[in-house]
Amino acid sequence: MNIAVQEKKANKLKSTRIAGKLVNDYWEMVWRAKEEGKLVCWYEGSAINPFLEAADICWVHGEAYSAMLAARHQEVKAQQAAEERGYMKELCSYARTHLGCAVTNQRNRNDADTGVSNAPDDDDLAAKLPAPDMIISAYAYCSTGQQWDEMTSRLFGKKVPIFNVSIPWVWGSKPDAGYLRGQEWDETSKYVARQLEDMVKFIEEQTGKPYPWDRLRAMMADIKTASKLRLEAMDMCTARPAPASFFDWVVSIAPINNLPVPGIVDYFTAVRDEVAARVATGEGAVPKEKYRLFFDGIMNWNKVGWLAEKFARYDAAVICGRYTHMAFWQEPDLINANDPLLGMAQNYLICPNNHAAPILIDLIMDLCKKFEVDGMVIHASRTCRAFTNPQFLIADAATKRLGIQTSMFEGDVTDESFYKDELLNSRVEAMLEAIDSRRMVA
C-alpha cells in the first residue's frame, strides 16, 4: 500500500490562520502583564478565564502554555528544568513543562537574590512566563490538575494564594443517570456553581474591588454565540467531503478555550462562513476524501500540522474527535448569560473525560454515527491518563457496536520522545487496508 508516498496536502481552513495571530497577541499580552501592573493568575483545566478576564486579571492556562511551547518546539528547556528538580518523565507532560517554567522562574529569582547574573534570554519562553499572584485550581476528572496546582504553590514557597474548586466525576450509576440528566448531575452542577460563587469572592479579595458581574455576563453572551457558531461549523462536516478536519478544530481550541473573549465571535463567524462556502462548492479538508476517521485522545501538540499532513497523504479525513467535539463550551444552551454560574459549572463538568465510561462511550458512538466514520484512530498519550483511561473500552465499543476499524498509536501531549512514527504509519496503513477489504467484500 504505497499511498503514503504520494504528495497530497491537507487543505486547511484559511480562516483559522487568524488563530495564530490571536494566540501570539495573547501571549505577548501575558508576557507584558507585570510591566502593565496586572495581577497574574495561573490555572489549569476548566476554562475559568472569563472570570479573570472580566476582573482585568491576566490569566495563564498551564496546559495552553505547555502546548504553545510544544507547538513552537521550545518545550525541552522547561522539561529539563523540571526533571532537574526531580519531576519524573512519567508525570503529565503538560504539568511537567509548566512546573519547569515555575522552576526556571524561581531559579532566576534566587540567582538574582544571590547576586549571580543569570538574566533569562528573551527567547527563553520557559523563563518568560510571569510568576503568579494567585492560583486557581478547577480541574475536572484528572487528579493531576489539583496536585499540579498544589505543587506550583509549594514551588513558590506557598506565598501565592490558592483557591481550589472541586469538580466531581459524574459516575452515573443511578437509573436516572445520563448525559446532562439525573439527580447526580443536578446536585453536582449546583455543588460546583456554589464553589464558583466562592471563587468570585476570592477574586474580589485579590483585586480589592467588587466583582464586575456585568462584564462577565457580556463575555458569556459572546462565548455562547461563539460556541454556537463553532458547533454549527462542526455540524456541517457531516457533508462529503468533510469541509474541515479535526486538525482545524484543534487549531480552533485556543480561541474558544483561553483567548481574550473580544474577537472570538468574529473568528468563529469567519470559520463558519468558510466551512459553509466549502460545503456549497464541495471542497474537502483533504484533496481526495477516501476515508473518514474519528480521532480519540488528546492532541500531540508537537505534531499538529505534521499529523494533518500525514492523514491527508492517506486520503483520510479525520473529521471529529473526543478532544475537539466533546469539550470547550460544548453545551452553549446551558449558559444563561444573565445568570451564568450554573451553566458555566455544567460546562466545566462536561469536559470530555468527566463522565464515566458508559455515558462517554455512548456520546462517542453517536459522534461516529453522525459523521459516518469508517474508522477510529486512537492516540494513547503516554502521560495523559485522563484520556487513555477508557480507550480500550472505546475501541471495543467501536468494533462491536459500529463494526468499524480502530488503530492505536503511542504519543504524548507535549513530550515528543514518546512518539513513534513508524508505529503510527504501519498501524494506520493496516487499518485503512482493512477498511478497503471490507468495502471490497461489501
Added chain:
Amino acid sequence: MRLLATLVLEAKPEEDVNKQEILAVFEDAASRPLAYAQAWKDRTGGKVVGSFPMNFPGEIAHAAGTLPMILQESDDAITLGHGLLFPFYCGYTRSMVDQAARQEFNVLDAIMFGDHCVQLLGMADAIRMQLPDTKVIFFQLISSMCDPWTFGRAVESFEVLKNELEEFLGSKISDEAMHESTKIFNRNRQMIRKLYEMRKSGAVSLSAVEMQHIVKSSMIMDKVDHNKLLEQFMAYVEANPEPEPKGIRLHLSGHFCQAPKREVLDMIEDCGAIIVGDDLYHGFRYISTDVDEAGKPVEALAKWYMERNTGVPCPTRVQNDVDWDSFLLKAMEQEKAAGMIVLMAKFCEPHMYYYPEVKEAFEKKGVPHLLIETEHESMAIEGLKTRVETFLEIVKRRQAA
C-alpha cells in the same frame, strides 16, 4: 479451602498460641485475600464489600453486617488486564483490572470507593464493565482538605456512600451499629499502633514483612477475629521479650495503594537495615487515626478523614497547611532513624508530584534518603541490593562523622 485463621483459632487453646503461629495466620489472610473472603462468606453467609484504597472507611460496611475488605494487588502476572489498561499504569490498577477480567472478584457483592486518583478512575470504569453483576458504588471524596466546606462536603459524601450501601443491602445502618463498629476498628488500630511503638523502642522484633502482614491482614479479615488474634499476639510478645534487633535504623516511606513486594522489604533488611517506622499505606498510614466513638457517626468519619491527612499527610490530597516532608523528618527524629528509603510505585502520579519536595527538604537537612521505584513485575533485586548497600554505607559514614 480451610483458612489458617480458623484452624489456629479453633484448634488450640489461646494460651498455647505463639507469635509465629499468629503471624502465619496474618500472612495467610494477607496472601490470599479473596480466598479468605470466600471462606468467610461460606462460613457466615454474609456479603462481602470490597473497597479501593485509600480513604473509604470500612466502618460503614462493617456496621451493615458485611465483610469490608480493601482490595489488594495480586502477585500474579498481568494477563487479560493488558487488554483493558495500558502498561504505563501503576501495578495496583493493572492488577485490579486483571483480577476483574479473570473473574476473580466474583466473591464480591459490591465495591465501594471515594478516591479519585486518575488511574483509579480508569480502573474503576474498566472493572465496572467487567463485572456487570457487581454493584460499584462511588461518591467522590473532596481532596482539597483545608477549604471552609471540606468538612461539610466530606459529611455529605460519607452520607451518600452509606445511603447507597443501605439501598443495596435493603436495610438501614443504625448509629448504634456504627458506634460499635467504630469501637472495634479503633481497638484494632490502637493495638497495631502499640506494636509500632514497641518496634520503635525495641520491645518487639518485627520485620518489615511481618508488620506488613499484620496491617494487610487487618485490611482483609473480619475485624473481630483480627482483634482476637492481635490480643493474643500482644499478650505473647509482652510476656516473651526478645533481644532488641540490631542494624541501621531506617524509615520506609511512600507506596500508597499497594503493598511493597516481600522481596524488596527482605532485601533491605538483609543488607543490614532494620525498619523502625514507616508511613506506608500498608503500614502506619492505615492505622494512624481513630474515629470518634461518640456523636454522629458520619460526622466522626468526616473528622477522621481530615485528621488522618493532618496526622500523616498524603500526596493524593492537597492541603497547603501541612507538609509531608516536615512530617517525615519529624517522624524520623522520633524513631531515631538514620535514613529513609522511599518506595515509589512506578507511575504513581501523586507520589511523583510530591517527591521533589521531599528530596529538597531532606537534602537541606542533610538527612540521607534513597529512592527505589518498584514495579508490579519482578524487579532486578541484585541491582537494587547494590544501591541499598551503598546507601547504608553512606548512612553509616554520616553517623560516624
